[in-house]
Amino acid sequence: MTTISEIRETMPDRMTSGMQAPPRSSARRSLLRHMAALALGAVSSPSFAQHGDLGLVTPPVRLDDTWLVDQTGKKRLLSDLLHQRVTAVQTVYTGCGTICPLQGALFNAVQERIPQIRARRPVQLLSVGIDPLSDSPSALRAWLARFQAGSAWNAATPALADVDRMRVALSGSNAPLGDIADHSTQVYCFDANAMLRWxxxxxxxxxxxxxxxxxxxRT
Incomplete structure (x- = not known):
């Protein structure tokens, strides 16, 4: 099984080695190889909800555009939230006292490492509220504050009519969604063109x- 350390050894950072950046097509092939290796090395935890295929999303998927309300109360399109940034997305609900705090701690740890990522594109985190009746802007602000979210970590909630459609699109599965308490604890990574890649x-x-x-x- 391929490990992360083995991947790092076979893919040195071109920015630190002084090598010239590869052509775009070569960079894209390297990206696909790298992400496929991560998929092979992934070990699934017990399933909390439906999932489709894990790892590399082939071909990449563009989610239907959806209006969300962020922690400031501003109404924003999903495409605008994702555009021109590389984004890790998680689904949470602010009233959760079991799994969601673990997800918040996970993104807090990722946030601490973002400055160490050598990138040509900005990197951000997005927590998507899946309980529109409770995940109001003030609740999202309190949730972000609980995990010391900085400027690169935002939260937003879709309308009630769009929640299930968005959850299904993220998961890549047509299996029943089940109860909100059994929501996915996966992380979904999007490229700067707002395409779901992992x-x-x-x-x-x-x-x-x-x-x-x-x-x-880096692509």
């Missing part, structure tokens, strides 16, 4: 998320 296992490792974000941000 789905993690449940509660993935910080290192895996950062490796994928770094690979996407």
């Amino acid at each position: 789905r993690s296992a449940d509660l993935p490792r910080v290192e895996d998320i950062c490796d994928v974000l770094g690979a996407l941000a």
Whole structure:
């Protein structure tokens, strides 16, 4: 089984080695190889919800555009939230007292490592609220504050009519969604063109998320 350390040894950072950046097509092939290796090395935790295929999303998927309301109360399109940034997305609800705090701690750890990612594109985190009746802007602000979210970590909630459609699109599965308490603890990584490129296992490792974000941000 391929490990993250083996991937790092075979893919040195061109920015630190002084090598010239590869052509775009070569960089894209390197990205696909890197992310496929991560998919092979992924170990699934017990499943909390439906999932489709884990790892590299082939072909990449563009989600239907959806209006969300962010923690400031501003109404924003999903495409605008994702555009020109490499983004890790998680689904949470602010009233959760079991799994969601673990997800918040996970993104807090990823946030601490973002400055270490050598990137051509900005990297950000997005927590998507899946309980529109409770995940108001003030609740999202309090949730972000609880985990010391900085400027590169935002939260937003879609309308009630759009929540299930968005969850299904993220998961890549047509299986029943089930109760909100059994929501996915996966992380979904998008490139700067707002295309979904990677789905993690449940509660993935910080290192895996950062490796994928770094690979996407260098292309």
